[in-house]
Amino acid sequence: MRVAILAEQNFNLIDGSTIWLLNVCKLLALQPDLTIDLVLTHRLDNRVLAQELPDTIRVYSADVLLETAGIADAQLRPETVVDVMRAWEAQTGPYDRIFVRGADYLTRLLNTPELRDRIVAYAPSAIPDLGAPEPEWVRLARATRTRVVVQSDTAKHAMEALLDYPAYVVHVVPPIVFQPDTAPQAWEGPATLCYSGKIDLHYGLDWLIDLCEEVAEDPQLNVQWIAGKDTHRPRYRPFFKVMDSFRARLADGALPGISLLSNIPHAEAKDLMRQASLAYCLRHDRYDDVIEISTKIVEFCTLGVPPILNDNALNRALFGDDYPYLVDIAQDEIAPKVLGFLRNTDSADYARAQERIAEIARQFSAESLSDSLSHAIRGYLANAPVLTDTPRKIMIATHERKFLRQFLDRVRGDSNVEITWETWKSTIKPLNRPHVPDDVDTVLCEWCCQNAVWHSNNKRPGTRLIVRLHRFEAFREFPALVQWDNVDALIVVSDWFRDRAIERYGIAPERVHVMPQYIDWHGLQRPKLPEARFTLGLVGINPFEHKRFDRAIDFFKALRQRDSRFQLAVRSSMPWEIQWVWDRQDDTRAKFEETFQRIFTDPDLASSIRFDPAGQDMEEWYRGIGVILSSSDSEGCHTSVIEGLASGCLPVVHDWPGARSLFDPHVYADMAKAIPAVIAFADDPETGQTRETLASSVACHDVENFAQNFMKL
Incomplete structure (x- = not known):
C-alpha cells in the first residue's frame, strides 16, 4: 500500500510538531506492507531531522513537487495542494492513502472528489470552539466518514459528542515516541533540570529564566536548555528582550551551571535529555484546557526523566492524582517549588515518580502504537484476515445506506474490493434505469424492496445476487414478488426471520444466512x-x-x-x-x-x-x-x-x-x-x-x- 504523509509543519525546524512528524514516519516504517513517501510543504533546507528518517522513507521537498506542477514557489500552499497532488500522482502513480495534518490542506483535499476517499486526517486539537463556525474540513470529513486520528480518548469523545463525528472512524493514537536502546542511567553529579522545546513565552520560560538566576548561585544544581525555534518574537517583544539578555549573559559565563544548545539533531537532544534529573514541562494557564498530550512529556518519560507538570485535568488523568511533581501555577510560587523538587531527587517521591513514568512509557511505546496508526491508515487491523484473495466489484442497489456505513468503512480499506452504487429514489422507484455493468461480479440488494424484485427478474449471467432482508420490508408485498431461484444468498437478521422466509417463499435453506446487524464491538x-x-x-x-x-x-x-x-x-x-x-x-x-x-x-x-x-x-x-x-x-x-x-x-x-x-x-x-x-x-x-x-x-x-x-x- 502506497502512503503519502503530508503535514503543514516546516520540517526544517525542530519542535514538538516536527518531532511528531518524524516519529509518524518511523512508526509507519515498521509496517512492512506500507511504502511511505514524506511529501513536504516547505523546501527542505535543513536536514537535521531528515537525516534521522529510516532509509525506507522517501522524502520529497516542496520545490520538487511544485516543479512537477509548473508552479514557481518555495512552499506547497493550501491553494495549490490539489494541483500539485494531481500532477505528482500523474507522474508517480496514485497513492492508496494520503495522511494529512493541517485544516486548510484538509479542506482543499476533501473538496476534491478523486482525492477525498483516500484521505486520513490528523486532528491534534479536537475540542471545537462552540462560539465559532464549525471548521469546513470537519463538515466535509463527516459527510464522507473520513478516518481521523486524534491523540486521546478525551479528544475522540469530543469529536463524537460535540462534532457528531462517527465513532467508528475516529482512531486514538497517543504521541509516538521510541524507546531508547539502553535503559536510563542514574545521573551522577549536580541535580539537573532540563527544558527541551521551542522558545515560547507561554511554555513557562519567563519562570524558567527567573529560576536560572537562583540555580546559578547553587553549585549543586544545573539547568540544561535544549532550544528550538523562537516563536512569535514580534508578538512578545518584551519577553524576547529578556530572552536575548539571558542568552548574552550565558555567552559571557555570568550564569554558572546553566547551558543552552540550539538546533541540534534530535538523537543528540535525546542523549542530553536522558541525563537530566527532572524535566521542566510547565506552561501558562492558556494550555490548561488543551487535550493534546505533549510528545515532549512522553519522550521524557521514556528516557526515565520525571517531568514537572501543571496540576490540571489532563495531567492528573495521565499521571495520577498522587503524582508528586504537579504544580498549581495559580497558587504555588514557581521557582521555590521547582527548586524544592530539584534538591530532593533522593526522596521517596522521586522513586514513586520514576515508577509512574515507566508505566506511562510502556503505554506510549512505538511498538504498542504501530498497529493503532496503521489501522487508521489502512482501515483495518494489520492482522485482520484478508477479506478476499480475488478482486471483487460489488454493486449495491438501495434506497437507504444507513445500515451499511461501518461495513463500507471496513471494505473501503481493502484494495481487492471495489464498491459501486445503483441508487433508488424510494422503495419502489430507481433514480435511473437499473443496469448491471459487465465488470460487476456481485449485486447486493440492501433491503428486499423493488430493487430485489427487479434484479431477481433481470439477473445477468455470471453475477451473484445477494439480498439483505430487514424487518421493515419483511411483511410487505415485495418478498413475494422476488424470483428466489435467481437469488444466490438471502441475509436475514434472526433465526425467526430465516424460518419465516423458508416457510413463506420456499427458499432453499442453504441459501438463507442469519447475520444480525453488526456493531462496532471493540468501540463499545x-x-x-x-x-x-x-x-x-x-x-x-x-x-x-x-x-x-x-x-x-x-x-x-x-x-x-x-x-x-x-x-x-x-x-x-x-x-x-x-x-x-x-x-x-x-x-x-x-x-x-x-x-x-x-x-x-x-x-x-x-x-x-x-x-x-x-x-x-x-x-x-x-x-x-x-x-x-x-x-x-x-x-x-x-x-x-x-x-x-x-x-x-x-x-x-x-x-x-x-x-x-x-x-x-x-x-x-x-x-x-x-x-x-x-x-x-x-x-x-x-x-x-x-x-x-x-x-x-x-x-x-x-x-x-x-x-x-x-x-x-
Missing part, C-alpha cells in the same frame, strides 16, 4: 460511568405501534415503585420532529401525547426520566447506561440491545417475534417480571465481571465478522 468497550448502575436506557421511540414507548414507561413506573434509585434515559428523535410519524392519519399522535402527558403530570416520572437527542455518539452514551430496554411489539434484531450488551448492559427485552432466538434468557412476556433481576444486577458487587460476560456474548456481532462472512457469500 468503554468503562461505565458511576451513574450507569441505576440508569436504564431506551433507544428509539418511533413509530409508536412498533416501539411501544408506553410499555417501557409501564415497566419503569413499576420498577420505581419497587426501588426509587433508578432513572430512565430515552435516546431518540421526538415524534413531532418526524413528519411521517407525527402527521399519520391514525391515532399515533394521540398515543404519543397521552404517554408524554402521563410522564409530565406524574412528579415521580417527570423527575426521573430524561430525554437525550439522537446523535452519533452512542458508544459514549452507553457508558452511562446499566440496563438496556426493548419494549417493542416487533423488531428485526434490535441493534441497540446488541450494542447495549456489548457495552456491558443487562438487557430487558419484551417477547417480540424472534427475540428469544437472539436474547434468551433476557426475554419476558411480562417485562415486570424482570424487575428483581434489574435490582439484583445493580446491587451485585461482581457487576464488573457480569458486564464482561454480557459483552463477550455478542462479540460475534462485530463488523469485522460481518465483513468476513459477507465476502464469503
